[in-house]
Amino acid sequence: MTVYETSIFAPMKRFPKHMIWVAMFLLLAAVGCQDNASSGDPAKSVAPVxxxxxxxxxxxMSGYRGVGGExxxxxxxxLKANAGDTVTLKLINKENMAHDIALDGQDVRTETAMKIDEVVEVTFVAKESTDYFCSLPGHRQAGMQGKFIVEGVAPQVAQNAPAVAGGAGSQLFPKTGxxxxxxxxxxxxxxSLGADxxxxxxGKRAPETVEFVINTSEEIAELEDGTTYEMWTFDGKVPGPMLRVREGDNVVIHLDNAPSSKMxxxxxFHAVTGPGGGAAVLQAPPGERRSMSFKAMKAGLYVYHCATPHIATHLARGMYGMILVEPEEGLPEVDREYYVMQGEYYTTERLGTEGHQIEDANRMLEEMPTYIVFNGRVGALTESRAMKAKVGETVRMYFGVGGPNxxxxxxVIGEIFDRVYKEADxxxxxxxxxxTTLVPAGGAVMVEFEVDYPGTYILVDxxxxxxxxxxxxxxxxExxxxxxxxxxxxGIKPVH
Structure with a gap:
């Protein structure tokens, strides 16, 4: 049995985001969720002030379900109360995923309930009407939202609020205040995971059992120079590690979720034949391990990703990677192999804004990404982290799209793909x-080409x-x- 521990990636240097050659080459160049909420009658008769x-x-995940009374x-x-009432909201988690309850615009929130039947609660004084919702990313959009009505206080109207210094604002990026x-x-x-x-x-060998240990963690990292973002990762990198097996192998997966995780x-695994591609048995709470095995039945290059609801949110935080299932006879030998994945981030402020960016779930549902990047961040595969080759070598790229959308x-500007294994067939x-070849969200391609002339070649969407x-x-x-x-x-020399 061969056992692989995938967390082997050493920290690497950060790089600037602006490169002159990019400008020279490229100058030419929610919808809200369906309302699942029942307007519902009040939970019970309103008590005296x-x-x-x-x-x-x-x-x-589909919504909060009332317990007791009306x-x-x-x-x-x-849920109703009078202004000045002391209100206690008690939450019972009924799923193997994290949930909480918070009041919109108010400093009221329970602790996060991480396990099935875990109970959390919060007590506060009713002040004004608002929404209650689950504050974990994507959960509100999935339907976890309802009305908290306080009688005797007029609801605030957002458009009448005084302006507060914030982002410049536009139709795509409205002022956040x-x-x-x-x-x-x-x-x-x-x-960023290096492309190499x-x-x-x-190569050619008999099927065997191959075992992988993959760790999930939630990291604060640079999205671009001067801007940080909370990313969710496999093995602390975006994309997650490339896994490589042979058709017919028995693959064992151990998924370890870090104790520090909140989710x-x-x-x-798109390479798995079985419920949820394995996700049905690999839902790992913080600090716990989940394991499974599967047979690699079909050769191909397959995407894998987190499938914990809200799934698109997990992908938009960086939780995707690929597994290569080589054919029985192996793949033809090449000089260079590179691993590249495209992904999206959806933030409240525009690209280039310095500070700590926050996810914008509405932009994600409207499919309007702020960032579209290769291997996790702006400039990840440039300068000293650029891919390398020599004239006469054959380059193979394993390219996938994590999405989510x-x-x-x-x-590749200035190159023609000699061979394209469409949709990773x-x-x-x-x-x-x-x-140019199309790669769908959640899909992949393998391309090969010989490099015939020295210079700087730019991989783009x-x-x-x-x-x-x-x-x-x-x-x-070179x-x-x-x-x-x-x-x-x-007599003009090409730009390098």
Whole structure:
């Protein structure tokens, strides 16, 4: 049995986000969730002013369910109190994932209930009407929201509130009224996984049992220079580690969720034939391990990702990677192999804003990413972290899209793909001489090309506005120039 511990990535240096050559090459270039809430009748008769009022709710991803009295069985019931009442909200978690309850715009929130049947509560004095909701990312959008009605106090109207210094605002980035918090201390020096972090080829061998230990953690990291963000990771990196097995192998997965995590995490392997791609049995609470085994039945290059609700939120925090299942005969030998994944971040403020960015769930539901990047952050695969090759070498790229939403038009400026294994089909003959190839969200492709001329080659999503959002990677090619392939008739040297 071969056992792999995947957390082997050393911290690496940070790099600036602005590169002149990018500008030279590329200058040309919620909807709210469905309201699942029942308007519901009040939970119970309103007690006299100053009375004690208590409500009990069960927490499900689909919404809060009332317990007792007139709210029994109602989803997201309206809760009522009089101004000045002392209110206790008791929450019973009924799922193997984290939930809480908070009041919108008020400093009222329970602790997070992490386990099934765990009970948390909060007591406060009723002041004004607002919404109650689950504050964990994505849960409110999934339906965990209801009305808290306080009689005797007029609800505030947001548009009448005085302006407060904040972001400049636009149709896509409306004013938040809150400046970004200062940049936070990072918990990892480098969130990006290097493109050259590719396991060795397997080649031709008999099937065997292969075991992997994968760790999930929640990190504060640099999204770009001067800007931090909370990312959720496999093995502390984005993307997660590339796994490599052979068709017919028995694959054992151990998923360890860090004790410091606030969220349940899991994995859905697109290479798995079985419920949830494995996610049905890999929901790991903080500080716990979940394990499974599966047979790698089909050769191909497959995405894996966290599949704990709200799933899109976990992907938009960086929880994706790929597993390569080599055919029985292995893959043809090449000189260089690189691992690149495209992903999206949705933030409250525009790209380039210094400070600590916060996730904007409405932008995610509207599929309007602030950042689109390769391998986890802006500039991840540039400068000294750029991919390398020499003239005459054959380069293979394993390219996937973690999403959660956008399709990629993969293109290397100045190169033509000799072979494209579309949608990571490693069995059929590859397409040849391809300029740009589409890669769906949650999908992958394997491309190969020989580099014939030295220079700087830029990997982009050919929806080129995305280069301005961070989707730029560099392949540096060294060697002798062949004027029969390419030359300037004006004596101009190519930009490197």
């Amino acid at each position: 100053g009375a004690e009022v208590e409500y009990t709710l069960e927490a499900y 709210i029994e069985g109602k989803i997201n019931p309206a 809150t400046p970004l918090k200062p940049i936070l201390p990072v918990s990892t020096d480098e969130i 972090t590719v396991p060795a080829p397997i 349940v995490h899991s994995i859905d 956008k399709v990629s038009s993969m293109h 490693l069995i059929s003959p590859p397409a040849r001489n391809i300029q 050919h929806s080129l506005s995305r280069a301005d959002k961070g989707a730029v990677a560099i392949l540096e090619v 060697g002798e120039a062949d004027d029969t392939i390419f030359k300037s008739l004006d």
